[in-house]
Amino acid sequence: MRVTIHDIARIVGVAPSTVSRALSGKGRISPTTRERIRKVAEELGYQPNMLARGLATRSTCAIGVVIHERHLPLDERSFYGVILETIEAEVSKHGYHVVFSTLRNQSLPRCIKERRVDGVIFLGTDINEELIRPINEELPVVLVDHCLSGLTSIVSDNVGGAYLATEHLFSHGHREIAFVAETLEDPSFRARFEGYRQALEWYGLRVKKELVVEGGRRSDSDQIAMKKLLRKRKLPTAIFAANDFMAAGAIKALTKAGLSVPDDVAVVGFDDGALATLVHPPLTSVRVPRVEMGKTAASCIIKLLASPSETSQVIVLSTPLTIRESCGCKGT
Amino acid sequence: MRVTIHDIARIVGVAPSTVSRALSGKGRISPTTRERIRKVAEELGYQPNMLARGLATRSTCAIGVVIHERHLPLDERSFYGVILETIEAEVSKHGYHVVFSTLRNQSLPRCIKERRVDGVIFLGTDINEELIRPINEELPVVLVDHCLSGLTSIVSDNVGGAYLATEHLFSHGHREIAFVAETLEDPSFRARFEGYRQALEWYGLRVKKELVVEGGRRSDSDQIAMKKLLRKRKLPTAIFAANDFMAAGAIKALTKAGLSVPDDVAVVGFDDGALATLVHPPLTSVRVPRVEMGKTAASCIIKLLASPSETSQVIVLSTPLTIRESCGCKGT
DNA sequence: CCTCCTTGCGCAACCGTTTGTCCACATTAT
DNA sequence: ATAATGTGGACAAACGGTTGCGCAAGGAGG
Known part of the structure; x- marks a missing residue:
């Protein structure tokens, strides 16, 4: 059986409550007994039972x-793995640990x-918003890559990043710029499309339906x-992909079709994950x-845990463009 | 405040213990009171406090x-993300959840x-073995991709897979087969090297030091x-990479150097993760x-949880070769 | 010398379950 | 009728901590 505060109390000759206070540092305890208790606890290899503590507190x-x-699997297609491990590293500094779970059929x-x-x-x-709201009534909630009013949300600037990418292609002479995504139902991808649209509009171009696939x-x-795109009578001179996965697929399909990236078609991706440097040419x-x-996200949840009344905020992280070779401007 | 079994007991007019038994189905309870209790619990939205239950049980x-x-980050370079999510999916079916954690500085x-x-x-x-052993004294432990005597271990057949890959290259006429890895300190990679060595030996070839980088x-x-490899006076005709990441890097370096994969140099990887189909040509x-x-792993830990005395075993999962285009035998 | 404060610690209740024991009552056998 | 058995449920003691309260001893101030 594991050693409990009662064991320590018996050995030192004090009450369990005194042991609790000595170890937690709360309450008035004479330095000498505190040290005696600490020493015995140390010797016995005492580890508090967090279930009991949790029940009491x-x-x-x-x-x-x-x-x-x-968003699964947690592999090349998703970047949530990195976020998960970062959260774990951060919250563990504050004594918290991470219970990882997936949301199956929205329950x-x-x-x-x-x-x-x-x-x-x-x-x-x-x-689902209806799933999150009730939780937020009882527990602090932080959203990553998602935004709901009244909730603390951490998002990246999808619109701005897409604008930047499109603008970059435009500034290098491209006028026929395709937009490739898995689906526009996904809010992130829709936001990236929106940035693409805004950039085209700003530069006096219109979104061509046949270039959005x-x-x-x-x-x-x-x-x-890519099959859809390559079927078109006229190819675009550049492709802006909504994520690196689609960009890598574009490079693959173009190469297969005998076209050169970036000479025939320039490609720009979105995410800048590990995949970006694994393909050839390396992805812009x-x-x-x-x-x-x-x-x-970690620091927000820690803050909310400390003061639950903390006012919610939306934090937008900027999304700079990493220029490599797939856009064809290296050295320009 | 959340509803407890005491609340239910008060409303129904029974003792808390009766509620506990009614809900858990253990012990003798008349069907009618059981139903009354269940109904009230349902109406009140009762959720058991797992801390309290855990403390008691x-x-x-x-x-x-x-x-x-x-093994971090959990992204293109590591396939542990997929294993993690699979474990979560499986154990959650049995009512368990997953506490995810990383091992920092071996503590x-x-x-x-x-x-x-x-x-x-x-x-x-x-x-570290010294870290795992003491845990195993108190808790069931399962090892994945790692093997320790007396502990239940799930491993893939690294030696056999590497043998298969090398044999495949040999059977397509390759005699100068390089082995590329991040490091041979890693036990998995060493095992893959061992399979490579065994295959070469079986076919009467010797490992050439200059072809192992x-x-x-x-x-x-x-x-x-790859820089090391490309510096050599004589290039190999094939490369067997210890994982997909190195294989993708090999393709990239070869392409950059103006060489064609698989025509000039064939490439075979190891892992067959998502990356394998993201590069061009697709990886064998x-x-x-x-x-x-x-x-x-999940089913082993569940079994061990049910009967801790279960005898430990080593489970070796087979590693078949997925043939795509990078080895150049498509259609042969 | 008496009162008042402070300090150090013990007592006991509590957190929300589970579970062993026991009792009252009903049912059946004798 | 009485005794033996079975049934349904109450009571209370855990599980291992935390924490409010109270009490005794000691020191300071009047």
């Missing part, structure tokens, strides 16, 4: 990180319903989209600051 | 998943030391390794059955 020292199943994980966490971070879009949610979405891509998003 | 309904920081996460989990799954190599642990390890790669590894 109504806290769990855990924060839930929930990700929608649509909250048991660990949340059963209040086994002190706060929740939701990762990604596609999470969606590949759908299937895993070969990239090739489906709009950087989504995943680590910063994770860190910000 | 000495279980937490949580399993810890620990990954060594060396166990607090959530484990404080026994906030009922069992632990360790992901990846590089985890390591790129180191840096993020541009792939390019460093040895499949590491990540999902199956996750599922197996």
Whole structure:
């Protein structure tokens, strides 16, 4: 059996409550008994039972990180893995640990319903508002990559980043710029489309329907989209992809079709994840600051945990353009 | 305040213990009162407090998943993200949830030391045996991608997969086959090298030192390794890379150098993750059955939780070769 | 010398469950 | 009728901590 404060109390010859106070540092205790207790606890290798402590203090020292199943798998296609691990690293500095869970068929994980966490971070879009609101009544909630009024939200500047990418292509002479995405149903992708649209408009161009293609949610979405695009009578001179996955697929399809990237068609992606430097030519891509998003989410939830009345805010992280070779302007 | 069994007991007019038994289905209770209690619990939206239950039953309904920081980030370079999410999906079916944590500077996460989990799954190599053994004294432990005597271990057949890959290249006429890895210090990569060595030996070839290159642990390890290889007076006709990341890097470096894959140099990777189909040409790669590894790990820990005396075993999952285009045998 | 404050610590209640024990009553066998 | 058995539920003691309250001893101030 594990050693408890009662064991320590018996050995030192004090009451369990005294042990509790000595170890937690709260309450009035003489320095000498405090030290005696600490020493014995140390020797016995005492580890507090967090369940008991949690029961008494109504806290769990855990924060839930929930990700929608649509954003799985946590691999090359999704950047949530990095955010998850960043959150874990940050909150663990404050003594919290992470309960990781996915949202299946839009029902909250048991660990949340059963209040086994002190706060929740939701990762990604596609999470029903009706699911989140009630949670927020009882627990601090932080949203990452998603925005809801009255809730603390961490988002990247999708519109601005897309604007930047489109503008970059325009400034290098491209006038026929395609937009390729898996689906425009996804709010992030729609925002990226919006930035694309705004940039074109600002420069006096219009969005051409035939240059906007969606590949759908299937895993070969990239090739489906590119097939659609390559069927057109006139190819664009540049492609702005809504994420790196689609950009990599574009490069692949173009190369296969005997076209050169960036000489025949320039390509710009979005995310600037590890994939960007794994393909050839290396992707010019709009950087989504995943680590910063994770860190910000962690610090927000910690702040909310400390003072739940903290007013909610929307934090927009900027998305700079990382220029590599796929856009063809290297050295210009 | 949340509704407790005391609230229900008061309303129904029974003792809290009766409510507990009615809800859990254990113990003798008349069907009519059981139903009355269930109905009231339902109406009040009762959710059991798992902390209290855990305290009473000495279980937490949580399993810890620990990954060594060396295997981070959880992105294109690591396939542990997929395993993590698979484990979560599986154990949640049995009412468990996942506490995710990384191993920093070789010290166990607090959530484990404080026994906030009922069992632990360790992901990846590089985890100190001295850290794991004591845990195993008190909790069921499962190892994934790592093997320790007396502990239940789930591994993929690295040696066999590498043998298969090398044999495949040999059978298509290649005699100068390079081996490229980040480092041979990693046990998985060493095992893959061993398979490579065994295959060469079986076919009467010897390992040539100049054809075995390591790129180191840096993020541009792939390019460093390829630079070393391309400097040699005589290029190999094929490259067997210890993982997809290095294989993708090899393709990139070869393409950059004006060489064609697979016509000038064939490339075979290892992992067969999402990256394999994202590069051009698509990678022929040895499949590491990540999902199956996750599922197996989950079912092992569930079994161990049910009967802790279960005898430990080593489960080796087979690693078939997925043939695509980078090895140049398509259609042969 | 008496009162008042402070300090250090013990007592006991509480957090919300589970579970062993026991009792009252009903049912059946004798 | 009485005794033996079975049934349904109450009571209370855990589980391992935290925390409000109270009390005794000691020191300071009048």
